[in-house]
Amino acid sequence: MARRGRPRLAVWKFASCDGCQLSLLDCENELLSVARRLDIAYFAEASRRMRRGPYDLSLVEGSVTTPADAARIQRVRRLSRHLVTIGACATAGGIQALRNFADVREFAAAVYPHPEYVKTLATSTPISAHVPVDFELRGCPIDKGQLLEVIKAFLIGRKPAISRHSVCHECKLRGTVCVMVAHGTPCLGPVTQTGCGAICPAYGRGCYGCFGPAESPNTAAVARQFSSLGMTERDIGRVFRTFNAAAEPFRKEGEAHGD
Amino acid sequence: MATRTIRVDYIARVEGESSLDLRIRNGAVETVRLSIFEPPRFFEALLRGRGYTEVLDIVARICGICPIAYQMSGVHAIEDALGIAVDPAIRALRRLLYCGEWIQSHALHIVMLHAPDFLGYPDAIAMARDHGEAVERALALKKTGNELLRLLGGREIHPINARIGGFYRVPNRAELAPVAEALKGARDRAIDTLLWVAGFPFPECVRDYEFVALRHPDEYPMNEGRIVSSAGLDIAVADYETEFIERQVPYSTALHSVMKQRGVYLVGPMARYALNRDHLPAEIRALAGEVGLEPVCRNPFRSILVRSLEVVYACDEALRLIAAYEPPVRPFVPAEPRAAVGYACTEAPRGILYHQYRLDQDGTILEASLVPPTAQNQGVIEEDLREVATAALDLKEDALQARCEQSIRNHDPCISCAAHFLKLQVHRA
Numbered sequence: 001m002a003r004r005g006r007p008r009l010a011v012w013k014f015a016s017c018d019g020c021q022l023s024l025l026d027c028e029n030e031l032l033s034v035a036r037r038l039d040i041a042y043f044a045e046a047s048r049r050m051r052r053g054p055y056d057l058s059l060v061e062g063s064v065t066t067p068a069d070a071a072r073i074q075r076v077r078r079l080s081r082h083l084v085t086i087g088a089c090a091t092a093g094g095i096q097a098l099r100n101f102a103d104v105r106e107f108a109a110a111v112y113p114h115p116e117y118v119k120t121l122a123t124s125t126p127i128s129a130h131v132p133v134d135f136e137l138r139g140c141p142i143d144k145g146q147l148l149e150v151i152k153a154f155l156i157g158r159k160p161a162i163s164r165h166s167v168c169h170e171c172k173l174r175g176t177v178c179v180m181v182a183h184g185t186p187c188l189g190p191v192t193q194t195g196c197g198a199i200c201p202a203y204g205r206g207c208y209g210c211f212g213p214a215e216s217p218n219t220a221a222v223a224r225q226f227s228s229l230g231m232t233e234r235d236i237g238r239v240f241r242t243f244n245a246a247a248e249p250f251r252k253e254g255e256a257h258g259d
Numbered sequence: 260m261a262t263r264t265i266r267v268d269y270i271a272r273v274e275g276e277s278s279l280d281l282r283i284r285n286g287a288v289e290t291v292r293l294s295i296f297e298p299p300r301f302f303e304a305l306l307r308g309r310g311y312t313e314v315l316d317i318v319a320r321i322c323g324i325c326p327i328a329y330q331m332s333g334v335h336a337i338e339d340a341l342g343i344a345v346d347p348a349i350r351a352l353r354r355l356l357y358c359g360e361w362i363q364s365h366a367l368h369i370v371m372l373h374a375p376d377f378l379g380y381p382d383a384i385a386m387a388r389d390h391g392e393a394v395e396r397a398l399a400l401k402k403t404g405n406e407l408l409r410l411l412g413g414r415e416i417h418p419i420n421a422r423i424g425g426f427y428r429v430p431n432r433a434e435l436a437p438v439a440e441a442l443k444g445a446r447d448r449a450i451d452t453l454l455w456v457a458g459f460p461f462p463e464c465v466r467d468y469e470f471v472a473l474r475h476p477d478e479y480p481m482n483e484g485r486i487v488s489s490a491g492l493d494i495a496v497a498d499y500e501t502e503f504i505e506r507q508v509p510y511s512t513a514l515h516s517v518m519k520q521r522g523v524y525l526v527g528p529m530a531r532y533a534l535n536r537d538h539l540p541a542e543i544r545a546l547a548g549e550v551g552l553e554p555v556c557r558n559p560f561r562s563i564l565v566r567s568l569e570v571v572y573a574c575d576e577a578l579r580l581i582a583a584y585e586p587p588v589r590p591f592v593p594a595e596p597r598a599a600v601g602y603a604c605t606e607a608p609r610g611i612l613y614h615q616y617r618l619d620q621d622g623t624i625l626e627a628s629l630v631p632p633t634a635q636n637q638g639v640i641e642e643d644l645r646e647v648a649t650a651a652l653d654l655k656e657d658a659l660q661a662r663c664e665q666s667i668r669n670h671d672p673c674i675s676c677a678a679h680f681l682k683l684q685v686h687r688a
Contacts, residue, residue, distance in 0.1 A: 013276065015298040019323020019416040025371060026415060028402040032395070035384045046371060047382030048664065065298045095320050096300040107304035114507045118299055141323060141416040199413040203420050203428040204590075208316060210417070238310060243320065 007056035007155060010042035012076055014062025014069050015096055015124060019141040020087035021045045021061050027144050034148070037155065053079030057154050063089040063124045065096060070121070070130060077131035082154055085127045086147065088140035088243045092212055097124040097246035124246070135160055140210035140243040143195050163194050166214040167207050170198035179206055186226045188239065191217035191249070212244035219253035233257045279663060281648055291644045293637060293667070303627045311337050311596060311622035312423060318614075318629070319417045324367070327360035327408065328607030330421045331482055332614040337423050340601025340618050341594050348587035349425040350482070351580050356411045356421070357481045357605070358577040362404030362445065363415065364608035365566045365573070368671045369452065370397030373563050376665035377459040393455050396448045400570065403445035407438055407577060425591030432584060439581045446574040450546065453567040457550035461560045462662065464647060468557065468639065469521060470530035473606050479538040479572060480531060480606050487534055490521060497602040499613050505630060516635040523638035526610025527670060528565040529556055543572050559643055559669040566671070596622030607632050609671050633672045640670055
């Protein structure tokens with residue numbers, strides 16, 4: 001039986017791959033204890049029992065890409081005491097924000113035989129473009145340790161301890177040799193926010209920016225470095241236009257390069 | 260006579276967001292509609308103009324539950340276009356990676372999404388109060404699958420290590436040893452899970468599916484094979500589009516895939532098992548016999564048994580691959596772009612996943628075509644619902660609704676697909 005007085009959690013999905021919500025289910029060791037501390041009142045991915053709001057904490061995955069979702073996020077906000085976005089889609093618009101640089105009608109026609117059946121907006125926008133957001137958790141996907149930290153922080157009523165520095169710091173802490181300096185491998189680590197565990201350089205590849213821009217990123221300097229490593233303008237443009245393409249510093253740098 | 264309308268406003272995820280409309284008139288099911296209103300993200304359009312080396316990172320984002328499937332179909336299709344043959348050890352590592360995804364994805368579906376239907380709970384967390392051991396066992400199983408993904412892929416969701424020609428980094432034997440230990444425990448847990456699931460009450464239902472799966476000459480299919488069916492189809496992957504076509508219906512943002520000749524077909528564990536049972540080790544086949552799983556299973560409610568059996572197999576196969584593993588001389592073979600078309604089909608946990616890419620001479624993607632298992636199974640899901648609802652018309656509304664939900668989840672149409680919000684409306688004339 002649900003105990004009274006436990007904070008009520010809701011998990012919402014907008015345009016996304018489900019991976020960030022899955023991070024919660026991937027907390028194999030902690031999942032049942034989270035469920036004891038919180039009343040999971042609405043989590044469609046996990047339960048067919050969906051209870052009405054209000055909710056103490058809403059985790060929102062996905063970006064806004066349809067007129068119906070633009071209206072739905074307003075309702076979610078009204079029902080939520082705290083609203084936290086989880087992942088690159090909800091925080092920056094996600095990979096589907098590549099439509100922002102193209103013609104969405106042409107996109108629809110390329111995929112669907114009857115594009116007229118498809119209702120979609122011209123842009124994919126983050127949740128913060130629509131409603132006030134209490135905290136934005138980065139990552140494509142989010143890190144489940146960071147997710148647990150955010151949930152804990154909101155339970156206690158303190159600010160989540162999430163670092164804003166770059167992936168470079170994390171490589172140093174891990175003892176990973178710099179792939180850009182040592183091997184000449186282009187790496188977005190200097191301008192990307194930490195949190196993933198600096199996985200890519202540890203596997204011998206450059207960071208591709210899935211946690212979005214770090215605090216005060218010097219993207220122009222990184223782009224110059226990429227150029228000196230032999231990357232073409234088009235490839236530099238592509239590197240900034242992936243899962244956080246619409247995040248301001250990456251958007252600006254992406255637009256400065258290209259065909 | 261009564262007209263009953265069952266309206267499921269939010270089937271919490273069939274590749275995201277979907278709803279069900281079931282109309283019953285004069286004691287017969289009149290219409291069944293599974294509408295997918297998941298916002299389209301236009302992957303096939305946004306892949307155009309990207310470099311071939313970017314494809315694996317991008318297509319992973321189609322699905323957080325089976326990113327490996329997207330990366331494996333993607334990598335094989337691009338390598339097909341570029342004429343790359345990988346080292347045998349790379350082939351083995353890719354199969355090992357796929358084992359990890361099958362284990363975690365199947366374990367998630369079996370315990371978190373499907374089992375609560377059989378035992379009458381709204382979710383696995385509520386179920387854990389009475390079946391704590393079974394839930395914790397399955398979570399531990401899922402965790403082992405994820406450990407394998409983390410080691411070979413860097414992380415469990417959207418792994419980063421696969422690349423055209425191989426991997427960025429390959430493990431040495433010592434790194435695999437702890438995972439092998441975990442897999443031995445996982446194998447026992449998988450068998451216990453299978454035995455647990457075998458005791459569930461299964462609604463009666465026999466369907467006359469055309470099963471479609473990959474078929475490899477020597478092994479239970481994952482990364483390669485011909486596309487075969489129980490009605491005699493046997494084609495190379497490159498001929499997929501001559502036999503299958505995607506159609507759009509006004510009520511859904513997911514395309515429906517059908518066979519040009521015979522229409523609706525089924526992909527996924529039941530199809531794989533029906534068409535490849537002979538490639539399972541004798542021990543696994545014996546285990547199937549022990550739990551009463553017939554050689555060809557036509558009851559969709561028993562798909563959970565097949566899925567559970569496949570988890571045992573994936574643990575076994577992963578252990579075999581690790582025991583035989585010798586690191587490749589090089590982590591990847593180099594790739595040279597060229598203008599070409601490439602095709603691939605691999606066995607995602609939910610069934611065959613087809614990819615086709617056309618590249619220009621510098622490796623830029625000109626065209627991409629991707630057909631996920633859920634698009635292929637939508638027709639079957641609707642037909643199942645018609646049959647299941649017809650057989651269950653005497654049930655009260657909430658029980659009928661629950662049975663319909665369970666019927667949709669039989670085919671694991673992606674994670675949240677399995678848990679929903681149903682709003683039932685009954686209109687009586």
